[in-house]
Amino acid sequence: MYDHLKGFRDFYPAEMGARREVIDSLEAAARRYGFREVGTPALERTQMYVDKSGEEIVEELYAFEDKGGREVALTPELTPTVARMVVAKQQELSKPIKWVSTRPFWRYEQVQQGRFREFYQTNVDIFGSSEPEADAEILAFAADALTDLGLTGEEFEFRVSHRDILGGLFESFDADVDTAAAIRAVDKSEKISHNEYHDLLVEAGLSYDQAAEFDDLLAVGEDDLDELVDFAGTDRVEAAVTNLQNVLEAAADFGAREYCTLSLETARGLDYYTGVVFECFDSTGEVSRSVFGGGRYDDLIESFGGQPTPAVGVAPGLAPLSLLLQRADVWPEEAFTTDYYVLQIGDTRSEAARIVRDLRERGHVVETDVADRSFGSQLNYADSINAETVVVAGEQDLANDEVTIKEMESGDQTQVPVDEFPGDLERPTYDDFA
Amino acid sequence: MYDHLKGFRDFYPAEMGARREVIDSLEAAARRYGFREVGTPALERTQMYVDKSGEEIVEELYAFEDKGGREVALTPELTPTVARMVVAKQQELSKPIKWVSTRPFWRYEQVQQGRFREFYQTNVDIFGSSEPEADAEILAFAADALTDLGLTGEEFEFRVSHRDILGGLFESFDADVDTAAAIRAVDKSEKISHNEYHDLLVEAGLSYDQAAEFDDLLAVGEDDLDELVDFAGTDRVEAAVTNLQNVLEAAADFGAREYCTLSLETARGLDYYTGVVFECFDSTGEVSRSVFGGGRYDDLIESFGGQPTPAVGVAPGLAPLSLLLQRADVWPEEAFTTDYYVLQIGDTRSEAARIVRDLRERGHVVETDVADRSFGSQLNYADSINAETVVVAGEQDLANDEVTIKEMESGDQTQVPVDEFPGDLERPTYDDFA
Numbered sequence: 103m104y105d106h107l108k109g110f111r112d113f114y115p116a117e118m119g120a121r122r123e124v125i126d127s128l129e130a131a132a133r134r135y136g137f138r139e140v141g142t143p144a145l146e147r148t149q150m151y152v153d154k155s156g157e158e159i160v161e162e163l164y165a166f167e168d169k170g171g172r173e174v175a176l177t178p179e180l181t182p183t184v185a186r187m188v189v190a191k192q193q194e195l196s197k198p199i200k201w202v203s204t205r206p207f208w209r210y211e212q213v214q215q216g217r218f219r220e221f222y223q224t225n226v227d228i229f230g231s232s233e234p235e236a237d238a239e240i241l242a243f244a245a246d247a248l249t250d251l252g253l254t255g256e257e258f259e260f261r262v263s264h265r266d267i268l269g270g271l272f273e274s275f276d277a278d279v280d281t282a283a284a285i286r287a288v289d290k291s292e293k294i295s296h297n298e299y300h301d302l303l304v305e306a307g308l309s310y311d312q313a314a315e316f317d318d319l320l321a322v323g324e325d326d327l328d329e330l331v332d333f334a335g336t337d338r339v340e341a342a343v344t345n346l347q348n349v350l351e352a353a354a355d356f357g358a359r360e361y362c363t364l365s366l367e368t369a370r371g372l373d374y375y376t377g378v379v380f381e382c383f384d385s386t387g388e389v390s391r392s393v394f395g396g397g398r399y400d401d402l403i404e405s406f407g408g409q410p411t412p413a414v415g416v417a418p419g420l421a422p423l424s425l426l427l428q429r430a431d432v433w434p435e436e437a438f439t440t441d442y443y444v445l446q447i448g449d450t451r452s453e454a455a456r457i458v459r460d461l462r463e464r465g466h467v468v469e470t471d472v473a474d475r476s477f478g479s480q481l482n483y484a485d486s487i488n489a490e491t492v493v494v495a496g497e498q499d500l501a502n503d504e505v506t507i508k509e510m511e512s513g514d515q516t517q518v519p520v521d522e523f524p525g526d527l528e529r530p531t532y533d534d535f536a
Numbered sequence: 537m538y539d540h541l542k543g544f545r546d547f548y549p550a551e552m553g554a555r556r557e558v559i560d561s562l563e564a565a566a567r568r569y570g571f572r573e574v575g576t577p578a579l580e581r582t583q584m585y586v587d588k589s590g591e592e593i594v595e596e597l598y599a600f601e602d603k604g605g606r607e608v609a610l611t612p613e614l615t616p617t618v619a620r621m622v623v624a625k626q627q628e629l630s631k632p633i634k635w636v637s638t639r640p641f642w643r644y645e646q647v648q649q650g651r652f653r654e655f656y657q658t659n660v661d662i663f664g665s666s667e668p669e670a671d672a673e674i675l676a677f678a679a680d681a682l683t684d685l686g687l688t689g690e691e692f693e694f695r696v697s698h699r700d701i702l703g704g705l706f707e708s709f710d711a712d713v714d715t716a717a718a719i720r721a722v723d724k725s726e727k728i729s730h731n732e733y734h735d736l737l738v739e740a741g742l743s744y745d746q747a748a749e750f751d752d753l754l755a756v757g758e759d760d761l762d763e764l765v766d767f768a769g770t771d772r773v774e775a776a777v778t779n780l781q782n783v784l785e786a787a788a789d790f791g792a793r794e795y796c797t798l799s800l801e802t803a804r805g806l807d808y809y810t811g812v813v814f815e816c817f818d819s820t821g822e823v824s825r826s827v828f829g830g831g832r833y834d835d836l837i838e839s840f841g842g843q844p845t846p847a848v849g850v851a852p853g854l855a856p857l858s859l860l861l862q863r864a865d866v867w868p869e870e871a872f873t874t875d876y877y878v879l880q881i882g883d884t885r886s887e888a889a890r891i892v893r894d895l896r897e898r899g900h901v902v903e904t905d906v907a908d909r910s911f912g913s914q915l916n917y918a919d920s921i922n923a924e925t926v927v928v929a930g931e932q933d934l935a936n937d938e939v940t941i942k943e944m945e946s947g948d949q950t951q952v953p954v955d956e957f958p959g960d961l962e963r964p965t966y967d968d969f970a
Contacts, residue, residue: 103841104584104620106577107608112621113575115635122573134896136874136903136921139556141547143540143654144578144610144640145598150538164579166600169644174541176578176610186538187546196920198907201549206578210603220577231907235885239906246896355889407537440570451669455789462568462680469570472673473632473665486630487570 109211109219116436121222121420123434124251124427125204128224128418131247135239137202137226142183144206148173150182154405155373164208176208180225180417181374181402188229189408197230197411216391216421223394227415232400234345237378238352240396240416244382245358247418252432255385258393260358261365262380264346265397267330268369270339271319272308279307282373288320289369320366324350327364342377349378376400378414382426389425394418441466441491441529443484447477448497453520457493457505460524485510491531493523507532543645543653550870555656555854557868558685558861559638562658562852565681569673571636571660576617578640582607584616588839589807598642610642614659614851615808615836622663623842631664631845650825650855657828661849666834668779671812672786674830674850678816679792681852686866689819692827694792695799696814698780699831701764702803704773705753706742713741722754722803754800758784761798776811783812802829810834812848816860823859828852875900875925875963877918881911882931887954891927891939894958919944925965927957941966 106112113121129139148165164176177183184201204224213219226243228236241260248258268288272279287302294302303313322329327347331340346364353359362380370379379397383389396416403411427433442461446454454470461468469487471480484492494506494515505523508515509532518535527534540546547555563573582599598610611617618635638658647653660677662670675694682692702722706713721736728736737747756763761781765774780798787793796814804813813831817823830850837845861867876895880888888904895902903921905914918926928940928949939957942949943966950969958964 103623104581104616105624106620107579107581107602107606108604110577110579111575112577112617112624114621114625114629115572115574118573118575121575130899134899134901136901138549138872139552140549141545141552141555143544143546144642145541145544145654147538147541161603164600164602166598168541168598169595170542172541182538183546186540187548189537190539190546191548195548196917200903208578220579228906233906233908235906235908352885355886357889357893438572451786452789455791459791465564465568467568467570469634472662472667472669474667474669483630 109213111218116438120434120436124420127250128247129202129204131243131250132202132226135243137200140201140203142180142203144177145174146177146183148175151175154182162209162211164210178207178209184227185402185406188403188411189406192408198236199229202226216425218421222420223417225415225417227413229411229413232412234348234352237349237398237414238356238358240414241353241362242356242358244416245361251427253430255360257385257430258382258426259385260362260380260382261368262362262378263366263368264342264378265375266342266377267339267346267366270334270336270342271316271330274334274336274339275308275312277307277309277312285369286371288367289371291367324364346378370395370397374399374402384426384429388429391422393422393426438487440469440487440489442468442493443489444468444470444493444495445480446471446495450495450497450500453500454495457495457523464528507535543647545652550872554868554870558854561684562681563636563638565677565684566636566660569677571634574635574637576614576637578611579608580611580617582609585609588616596643596645598644612641612643618661619836619840622837622845623840626842632670633663636660650859652855656854657851659849659851661847663845663847666846668782668786671783671832671848672790672792674848675787675796676790676792678850679795685861687864689794691819691864692816692860693819694796694814694816695802696796696812697800697802698776698812699809700776700811701773701780701800704768704770704776705750705764708768708770708773709742709746711741711743711746716807719803720805722801723805725801758798780812804829804831808833808836818860818863822863825856827856827860872921874903874921874923876902876927877923878902878904878927878929879914879918880905880929884929884931884934887934888929891929891957898962941969
């Protein structure tokens with residue numbers, strides 16, 4: 103007997119049905135915003151990830167040499183792939199480019215609750231607009247996607263920050279700060295102790311006094327962002343603060359403002375972000391980690407050899423999202439649904455098949471016996487697939503030109519002339535004949 | 537600039553939209569039959585494929601050692617994975633088990649027309665029934681799936697054969713025949729010369745005279761299958777012929793018979809088939825290769841360590857299927873569709889956003905400006921995404937409490953009171969106000 107690999111999962115139909123419902127809902131939300139689906143490969147050249155993230159990244163990849171001697175890796179995320187695709191057709195694609203896709207990704211990492219080696223994400227990106235409306239549209243899509251799934255503003259929040267405010271503040275200290283390292287420290291701050299956090303900031307170039315001052319600055323309220331501008335006294339911080347305010351204003355027009363809270367302590371781990379970044383959290387705190395995140399990455403396309411092309415995106419992951427939905431008790435029911443089971447007794451296959459085909463032509467989910475089973479065993483099976491209506495095609499009934507229609511929930515049943523079923527009815531049930 | 541790997545493809549939105557339409561249609565057909573979606577991993581232990589197909593298979597796999605020292609491979613097909621999943625839960629799954637899924641697979645092989653290293657298939661399987669109705673249901677699903685896509689019986693045929701007829705005939709010759717090798721020879725017969733084919737049969741153990749005799753036997757018509765029974769004189773061939781006839785009869789009841797032609801020369805390459813096998817071909821012959829195939833594989837689950845569990849399935853591949861659909865001129869149009877573009881002129885974002893949200897709440901695909909573009913540039917964009925209706929939210933119009941509704945196809949437009957749009961209309965267009 104074989105098993106699946108650690109960190110990989112088999113999804114059987116009941117659970118998969120619920121996952122499909124969630125994915126369909128996320129994609130329907132994206133479609134309404136005009137995001138268009140793209141299809142992307144599971145393998146890319148390892149070099150693309152090394153160039154973007156350094157040699158260390160290879161340790162987290164399923165990377166290997168293919169039979170043609172190419173160094174390849176299972177894609178750990180979508181962003182480099184879509185960046186490559188934008189560069190490849192940048193002349194012919196009309197902008198803004200708005201793409202969506204749902205698919206698995208792979209990382210060789212520690213398996214823990216809600217974190218797997220094979221994991222699914224819905225990636226949604228806009229390329230070609232640096233305007234705050236693009237950031238706001240990503241926030242609005244994310245909010246719609248979650249409320250469509252039955253969540254409310256009581257249950258999630260988007261913690262919104264801005265990379266260039268953080269970078270600009272570091273720059274304004276009288277110190278030689280490694281901004282990337284300092285931002286990684288901010289990203290980790292919630293997961294480590296206060297002292298460890300300050301140690302990291304000091305390693306990145308601040309003094310301990312400056313680290314404390316930086317902390318105070320990040321705690322500023324939404325109405326006091328000007329204090330940051332005053333502190334830094336640079337165009338960079340001023341522009342970043344204005345941009346953040348503009349994004350929040352546009353988010354208000356787009357209906358997403360109510361889900362956003364200012365949280366400059368939110369930094370996002372990945373190096374490529376450049377502007378607004380945000381993470382979705384469980385408002386109740388029961389799901390302790392960030393559910394998903396997104397943000398602006400204006401430099402990536404150019405670094406991939408393309409024309410400068412601003413970009414912003416978000417990528418809800420299905421595993422952390424399922425924790426949030428389950429906590430809020432809105433994860434879809436994990437159960438089969440079946441409209442009809444057509445039960446055969448005796449040699450009634452031909453007439454049963456006619457009924458099955460008529461019902462399927464109306465778009466219904468219809469099963470019938472394909473295993474030559476007894477009446478009882480067919481009825482048990484119909485029950486196991488939650489058939490709403492059972493149509494009994496029995497030899498004796500058919501001799502009288504009748505079939506029996508049974509409502510499974512109540513057990514009620516009635517006889518119906520066979521030529522009236524399904525007749526002109528789109529979705530005939532027991533009630534139509536009782 | 538990075539490129540994608542050879543044999544891997546990037547699907548941009550127009551092409552992906554057509555592919556999605558085809559996949560949705562295949563899956564909808566499967567759903568009506570009560571097939572339930574499963575989710576399966578992209579990586580499995582290499583040993584599973586070696587046990588099933590021998591060491592040689594590794595040459596065709598993307599196989600490597602993962603960072604934990606496990607020998608793993610990108611899945612080249614679904615059957616071993618679903619067999620593993622059936623074995624893992626055989627007690628609790630109610631039978632017949634009817635599963636469907638669409639996903640990519642990977643093989644390191646020569647890239648040619650309609651054949652890639654990353655390729656997509658919709659796999660549909662029934663586990664737990666040895667009855668002819670199960671084989672017929674797979675044929676009926678396949679026929680429905682193709683006719684749903686716009687194909688007719690003029691354009692495709694299922695060439696139906698039976699592994700046990702072939703095996704039983706080989707057994708009945710007075711010769712020591714390697715049946716697996718002989719069946720592989722039959723599978724290749726259409727792609728190689730007659731002489732080469734006979735050489736392979738002789739390598740498998742027949743004499744040249746017997747090979748010629750075997751050829752004559754395979755050419756038997758549907759009404760003369762008894763000749764095979766007479767020739768062999770074995771229960772095995774008699775049972776196999778009866779089974780094939782029963783499957784075709786059940787297929788008649790299920791509406792698939794008209795697409796089936798007897799073709800004993802069809803053998804299917806894979807070793808694990810045991811009963812009825814079939815391949816879908818382009819009736820016109822323009823697509824020369826088999827479009828897809830399927831069949832019965834009753835021994836696989838047991839060989840995977842499970843209880844004996846009969847099984848039958850089919851797996852349409854999207855690439856060969858797209859050749860067939862394109863040839864028949866029913867491949868979906870590769871174009872964007874958009875219900876509304878809400879065009880902003882001046883500072884009208886707030887009112888435009890209100891209209892956008894109202895329309896999206898009705899389920900429509902709606903885009904608006906997120907890139908601060910001019911009137912002309914927005915109109916060009918709206919045209920590029922094939923917007924059906926453009927709603928112009930202009931500063932002056934709005935000062936008069938009006939918006940302009942423009943039908944893009946005709947260019948006709950009219951002014952509408954802003955509080956009447958969209959009003960109570962589910963899908964307001966120019967015609968509603970003209």
